[in-house]
Amino acid sequence: MSTVYVFGHKNPDNDAIMSAVVLSQLLNQVNYDGNEYKACALGALPAESAKLLTEVGVAEPEQIESVEAGQLVVLTDHNESAQSVEGLKGAVVAVVDHHRIGDFETAAPLHYICLPWGSSCTIVAKLFEVLGQQPTDVQAKLLLSAMMTDTLMLKSPTTTDVDRAMAAKLGQQVGVDPVKFGMEVFLSRPSGSFTAAEMVGNDIKMFEPAGSKLLIGQYETVDKTRALGMIDEIREAMRAYAADKDADGIVLCVTDIMEEGSQVLFEGDTELAQKGLGIADEHDGVWMPGVLSRKKQVAAPILAAAE
Structure with missing residues (x-):
């Protein structure tokens, strides 16, 4: 045995x-x-x-x-x-x-x-x-x-x-x-007490499209207002996390369950990710209505863009 x-x-x-x-x-x-x-x-x-x-x-x-x-x-x-x-x-x-x-x-x-x-x-x-x-x-x-x-x-x-x-x-x-x-x-998640680092790192996965290392994270909430008031802190945390994991780029989806969509942020080398999602990098992120699934609506089109 x-x-x-x-x-x-x-x-x-x-x-x-x-x-x-x-x-x-x-x-x-x-x-x-x-x-x-x-x-x-x-x-x-x-x-x-x-x-x-x-x-x-x-x-x-x-x-x-x-x-x-x-x-x-x-x-x-x-x-x-x-x-x-x-x-x-x-x-x-x-x-x-x-x-x-x-x-x-x-x-x-x-x-x-x-x-x-x-x-x-x-x-x-x-x-x-x-x-x-x-x-x-x-x-x-x-x-x-x-x-x-x-x-x-x-x-x-x-x-x-x-x-x-x-x-x-x-x-x-x-x-x-x-x-x-x-x-x-x-x-039951203590969403009100999440730090920027926790928003970035608590639910994140590494992908390797076209030989690069890309992190895709997701922070789920019922009210994205607090997160959107912390953009500079979140971006700093994204850069730190990517550096710690030796990643080329990082994508973070702030997903609002009630509004049924995600605010998407990029840091580092994310040209391929932006191409796959059809959006550009903006300081406050880009709102993507209906985007709830990292697997199907974020990772899949990014990986497809690398083919």
């Missing part, structure tokens, strides 16, 4: 955390391949994740920075090496994800599930059905929380009919309205 680490991407969001936590529980329940599965995290937990896990009495996943030679891992909510830890080569035995497939390569076949649904937790919820299991109320609540935050309460263009149906099913199980529950989870 081996101990297999299960974890999502760096700078984890709620979907990265809950998919790792609940998937590891599911795999242990069915004694999958005779291994023991341990949830881990590649960074500090988001406030909403920590709060939910405490409320339901589930231990927070252990934070790790790398994996040792011989360690087996399951990736959730990502598959690109730039978004993961050192030491992945030869370590990955499975992937459960809902993003594009980037630089992923293995020497041997593996379990790989990648579906264009709105949340990795939607896929995990489906895996309960596939493996003949019924999620507990606690598991259903954790899965639903991530499904709702990752789809922005089912408003994101990444949301599918599968997400809506699964959200309704899990909501019925735990006796909540999915959208109202999701908003409660979202509002």
Whole structure:
């Protein structure tokens, strides 16, 4: 028997955390391949994740920075090496994800599930059905929380009919309205106390279009007014974060859930990003109505522009 680490991407969001936590529980329940599965995290937990896990009495996943030679891992909510830890080569035995497939390569076949649904937790919820299991109320609540935050309460263009149906099913199980529950989870974030550095770095991913290193971050809020009053501080934090990560450029989307759009800021070498999004760099950022999904509406057109 081996101990297999299960974890999502760096700078984890709620979907990265809950998919790792609940998937590891599911795999242990069915004694999958005779291994023991341990949830881990590649960074500090988001406030909403920590709060939910405490409320339901589930231990927070252990934070790790790398994996040792011989360690087996399951990736959730990502598959690109730039978004993961050192030491992945030869370590990955499975992937459960809902993003594009980037630089992923293995020497041997593996379990790989990648579906264009709105949340990795939607896929995990489906895996309960596939493996003949019924999620507990606690598991259903954790899965639903991530499904709702990752789809922005089912408003994101990444949301599918599968997400809506699964959200309704899990909501019925735990006796909540999915959208109202999701908003409660979202509002548990201490948004009023976020510093400029936290706005930039709490939810950010590295991409490598055309051989360059581009960071794309997203700060979600129900009122962008405070963030727009901190533009100079945010831009300084963007430059500092890009320098620390040795990135060529950085894009930040200040996403207002209520107004359903994003204010987009650029720093560094972002000519390709500006081309992909069809906008220019302006000091206060550019408002892009309807842009809620980093994956589908920001990263995808930027990466397409590099082809």
